[in-house]
Amino acid sequence: MNPKEHKATLLVVDDVAANLHLMSELLRPHYQLRVASSGAKALELAWRNPPDLVLLDVMMPDMDGYEVCRQLQANPLTCDVPVLFLTAKDQAEDQQHGLDLGAVDYLSKPFEPNVLLARVRSQLRLKIASDQLRLRNAHLDEEVAQRTRELQAVHDVTILALASLAETRDNETGNHLRRTQHYVRTLAEKLSEQPRFAGQLDEKSIELLYKSAPLHDIGKVGIPDHILLKPGRFEAHEFEVMKNHPRLGYQALVHAEELLGMPVPFLRIAKDIALCHHEKWDGSGYPQGLRGEAIPLCARLMAVADVYDAIISRRVYKPEMPHEKAVAIIREGSGSHFDPDVVVAFLALQDEFQAISRRYADTDETLQVKVEQLAVAQRHVAASATA
CATH class of the missing domain: 3.40.50.2300 (Response regulator)
Incomplete structure (x- = not known):
């Protein structure tokens, strides 16, 4: 040797x-x-x-x-x-x-x-x-793990970029996306404690739900500006056009999946949320008029999260409303607008919802930026209409 x-x-x-x-x-x-x-x-x-x-x-x-x-x-x-x-x-x-x-x-x-x-x-x-x-x-193993982390980061950034693109053409702010993400995850984690929901809400499914939630309104990119950006209430015919945004979002995600040539669990959840988050428990929602458990669970969670945030948050066209008012409206909507089990979970978590809303509250600066963006867009719409 x-x-x-x-x-x-x-x-x-x-x-x-x-x-x-x-x-x-x-x-x-x-x-x-x-x-x-x-x-x-x-x-x-x-x-x-x-x-x-x-x-x-x-x-x-x-x-x-x-x-x-x-x-x-x-x-x-x-x-x-x-x-x-x-x-x-x-x-x-x-x-x-x-x-x-x-x-x-x-x-x-x-x-x-x-x-x-x-x-x-x-x-x-x-x-x-x-x-x-x-x-x-x-x-x-480390290289694979690093590559997986990189792909996941690209995946997450792509989702947020798409969601932010939709948000730039809407009255919502970027923090609306973050708040609803956290509301949905909090509800899902609570419901996962019940045997009835545990099979649908395992740890991986909850993470996919959390990450897909920002795409719920992506279909709004397909709504004409003169309707989407209209200040004030919609006319009946305008609202009918607006009600197309869930289907437009769903079709865009279906097309993305077809381009991939394979089913993707994340996109399955994103499609369900985009298409069904305006459905109502009693069948009076849109675009399909689904009733009860025919509405995907992820969309039933998003319905509560979306409505709560719409009530308590400032918008460029309205002031915020008290948390207690939002709680009362959601409680009243149990069995009509909302899944009663989701409402029970929401009521048990209302303090957590309020904490999330405060943590990701819109600032005066972000609202001012949104006001300016919408003003520019509305001037463009007006100019196009008179051209």
Whole structure:
């Protein structure tokens, strides 16, 4: 062995001093050695500084080699350290038992020195290869994890960019998107405690719901400016046009999924929210007039979140209303506008809703920016109408 090369460290365990001396004389010229005359001492040395290979006697008092091997395998510090049994027990069942415990080889005493050296070299080569493979796999795992994080970040940014695009053509502010995200997640987490909803609201589904919520009004990009940006109340025919935005949003997301050529769980939830968040529990909503549980659960959650935020938030065309007023309106709408179970969850969470609304409240500055954006857009609409 090249003296500049790292010498592997062997832990030799045997309760017979003569055996330890013999193996030390044989192995010390080639390897760094540590010796132990008991199982307890062997475990102490191995766990303090794991060796590259353990040569382990089976028949020892107090703690035999099998138990030492079992404990080495059970500890994350030493579970990858190969164990080579050295023993006078040469029955097939003894060997099988040792191998079942995780030993990599089994050498019967008395052994030929050259055979022992060859077995040790072989196991150390395998250990090196195993360590290198484990390091490569760990590196690949980290690369995959990093790539997944990057893709997730792109995914999240894309969602927010699309949602923000819709928001620029609306009376809503960006904080409306953030508030409704948090309202929806809070409701979903509460309902997930009930067996009836637990199957639909596992941790992954709640996260997808949270991330897809900002797309609920993306269909508004397809509504003509002279209607979408109109100050004041809509005429009946204008409202009929406005009621198309859920279907427009749904169709845009369907088209995106078709371009991908595969179903995407996130888009399934986003489509349901976009299409159905204006449906009502009693069937009087739009665009399909769905009733009760025919309305997707994610949309039933969004209905409460969206209405609550519309009531309590300042808009460029109205002041905010008190939290208590919003609570009263949603309570009154239970069984007509809203799913009664969602309303029960909302009422239990109303303090959390109020805290979210305060945390992400619109500032005077953001409202002023929105006023200016809408003024510019409305002047453009007026100019187009007279051109």
